[in-house]
Amino acid sequence: MSGLPSGKRILVVDDEKKIVALVRAYLEQAGYQVLVAGDGQEALHAARRERPDLIILDLMLPKMDGWEVSRVLRQESQVPIIMLTARVEDTDKIVGLELGADDYVTKPFNPRELVARVRSVLRRTQRPTLAAEVLRVGGLTLDRGRHAAMVDGEPVALTPTEFNLLSVLMTNPGRAFSRLDLLDQVQGVAFDGYERTIDAHVKNLRAKIETDPRQPRYIETVHGIGYRLRDRSEDGE
Secondary structure (H helix, E strand, C coil): CCCCCCCEEEEECCCHHHHHHHHHHHHHHHCCEEEEEEEEEEEEEHHHHHHHEEEEEECCCCCCCCHHHHHHHHCCCCEEEEEEEECHHHHHHHHHHHHHCCEECCCCCHHHHHHHHHHHHHHCCCCCCCCCCEEECCCCEEECCEEEEEECEEEECHHHHHHHHHHHHCCCCCCEEEEEHHHHHHHCCCCCCHHHHHHHHHHHHHHHCCCCCCCCCCEEECEEEEEECCCCHHHCC
């Protein structure tokens, strides 16, 4: 099994035993170690105790739902999260992403697709250090070697997806990216129907790095296209 992700541990959280067994079988075949939890409270305990590399989290859970689990986890950790949801409404997906999830898969799903999503999320959260390790644009500083972000000298906690999104924008200040372009660069996949997930991640980023997210000075919306990081050199900065 050369090239398989030996040692990576995935926490699968779902109260449907058949789904857990199916996901576990495919993940273990792909070379991952699998931990399981059947409700929200158990998921939090397992996440704190085992410190998995990624969490697959169902939204509809007993004792504590997936939204609340995500909210608590994001106060304590930046572990990548892939949501599982039986709901098809975009609002449910967007709410989950705004709580800090990195990706989502809608039930019923192809287990091979889920494994591919796990690989993609882990790949983008553990990319090799790039040539320019420290990026600076205006008051933003991004240290890609240490995976640390600062705004006006103050540290800011970013999820892996938010960090990679900001890294792409800061590497190319002034360049307008379409939503599909950003999906391709940040998540390694780009297909119709998922472009709006970028809007949720941008909303989260603005809440963390902008003084007034309604009047952003860094991440600008390019109407009809997508987003760009304002080139502060144009302002003499």
